[in-house]
Amino acid sequence: TFQVHCRYIDGVGAVSAGAVLASFxxxxxxxxxxxxxxxxxxxxxxxxxxxLTALMGFIETLRGPARDDPAARDRxxxxxxxxxxxxxxxxxxxxxxxxxxxxERVRPTERLDLTEVLESTLATLRPLAESADxxxxxxxxxxxxxxxxDADQLRQxxxxxxxxxxxxxxxxxxxxLRVSVAERDPAVRGAAVRVQVIDKGPGIDPIHxxxxxxxxxxxxxxxxxxxGGTGLGLAIVKHIVNRHRGRLRVExxxxxxxxxxxxxxx
Ligand code: ADP
Numbered sequence: 331t332f333q334v335h336c337r338y339i340d341g342v343g344a345v346s347a348g349a350v351l352a353s354f355x356x357x358x359x360x361x362x363x364x365x366x367x368x369x370x371x372x373x374x375x376x377x378x379x380x381x382l383t384a385l386m387g388f389i390e391t392l393r394g395p396a397r398d399d400p401a402a403r404d405r406x407x408x409x410x411x412x413x414x415x416x417x418x419x420x421x422x423x424x425x426x427x428x429x430x431x432x433x434e435r436v437r438p439t440e441r442l443d444l445t446e447v448l449e450s451t452l453a454t455l456r457p458l459a460e461s462a463d464x465x466x467x468x469x470x471x472x473x474x475x476x477x478x479x480d481a482d483q484l485r486q487x488x489x490x491x492x493x494x495x496x497x498x499x500x501x502x503x504x505x506x507l508r509v510s511v512a513e514r515d516p517a518v519r520g521a522a523v524r525v526q527v528i529d530k531g532p533g534i535d536p537i538h539x540x541x542x543x544x545x546x547x548x549x550x551x552x553x554x555x556x557x558g559g560t561g562l563g564l565a566i567v568k569h570i571v572n573r574h575r576g577r578l579r580v581e582x583x584x585x586x587x588x589x590x591x592x593x594x595x596x
Contacts, residue, residue, distance in 0.1 A: 373546045377420055377560070381413035388413075416558060423562040427545070430483065430569040438480040438574060444523060444594075445470045447481055448507055451488040458493065462501045466492070470509040475523050477596045483570045490563040491527040491590045497557045498550075499531030499587070511596070517577045521596040528589050534582040542580055543568040567592075 388406045396402040452466050459466045488507070495505040508526040515522035534542070538549040546561040548554040554561060571578045574594050582588035 370545060374420075374424065377546065378417060381416045384413045385410055419558065420560045420562075423560045423566065426486070427562055427566050427569070430486075430566055430573065433480075433483075434569050434573045436573070438478055438483070440478065440480060441476055442479050442481045442484070444475040444477060444479075444484070444525070445509065446474070447479075447484050448488060448509065448525070451485050451492065452507070455489065455492050455496070459496050459505070462496050464496050464499065464501065465504045467504065467506045468509070469506065471511060475509065475511060475596075477523060477594055479574055479594065480570075483573070487567050487570050487592060488525070488527070490567050491592070494563060495527050495529035495531070495588070495590075497559070498553070499529030503530050505529050515593060515595075517579075517593045518575070518595045522576075522593050523596055525592045525594075526589055527591075528587065530587040533584050533586045533588050534580070535584050536582070539580050539582065543578065 388410050392403060392406055396406060448468055448470065452468060456466065492505060492507070499505055506526075506528045508528060509523060511521070511523050513521050515524065534549045538547075541547045542549065543564045545565045548559065548561050568578055571592055571594075576592060576594040579591040579593070580588065581591075
């Protein structure tokens with residue numbers, strides 16, 4: 331059901347078709363926004379309830395059947411710790427999402443060196459890469475790449491993308507960050523820097539690509555959950571890139587690895 335607000339224009343008694351159409355669209359957008367909020371709350375509740383139910387189940391088992399079995403107790407406590415840290419990651423990502431969303435309209439003013447941001451990001455992720463037997467490489471121009479931005483937020487963008495490339499790219503592989511600068515990049519109609527995060531993993535079926543940055547959207551739900559993913563990483567990336575007036579591109583195909591490109595105006 332639509333609500334239609336008819337307005338008389340210019341006092342001549344004629345209903346403007348434009349006004350009616352605009353009203354239709356307002357109501358439709360409002361309803362879409364409401365539906366998105368309802369879906370989001372339902373998704374968050376579901377994502378929190380799953381580990382919570384597991385925790386409650388294990389507490390009961392520890393109180394009852396496993397009370398006098400030290401080996402079972404240790405195993406269950408380990409699972410409980412994993413479930414608690416899953417909840418902790420989810421709450422952390424929800425808070426990040428909330429923050430980046432509320433800051434999206436505030437233009438970042440800090441002037442930063444992007445190569446420095448990328449180097450510090452890779453240094454933090456090196457232990458994770460080593461434990462997955464993945465090599466990390468950075469190819470960047472010699473000269474520093476300065477741009478207006480929020481260093482912490484951009485670190486978060488590349489942390490999320492490189493973490494995904496390590497996680498999904500498969501062990502024993504390589505992840506490359508390739509930086510290039512263009513005087514006139516068609517994507518932002520001006521000078522820009524492109525950072526590509528390239529992995530040689532199993533890739534993503536193209537049918538998933540348009541929805542990948544939606545909250546809780548996963549191309550492979552089982553694998554994401556197994557690897558401790560919250561399904562919010564790329565949604566956070568998208569908001570931060572928007573705040574920098576940039577673009578995010580994904581190219582991938584099954585068996586062909588994935589390339590995530592962040593284009594930032596200089
Ligand atoms: P998650 O916490 O599930 O990793 P993200 O928002 O970071 O959530 O990513 C969304 C989904 O995109 C992932 O669940 C995964 O299916 C897919 N994905 C992201 N990066 C890659 C990649 N490099 N290779 C394959 N699949 C990927």
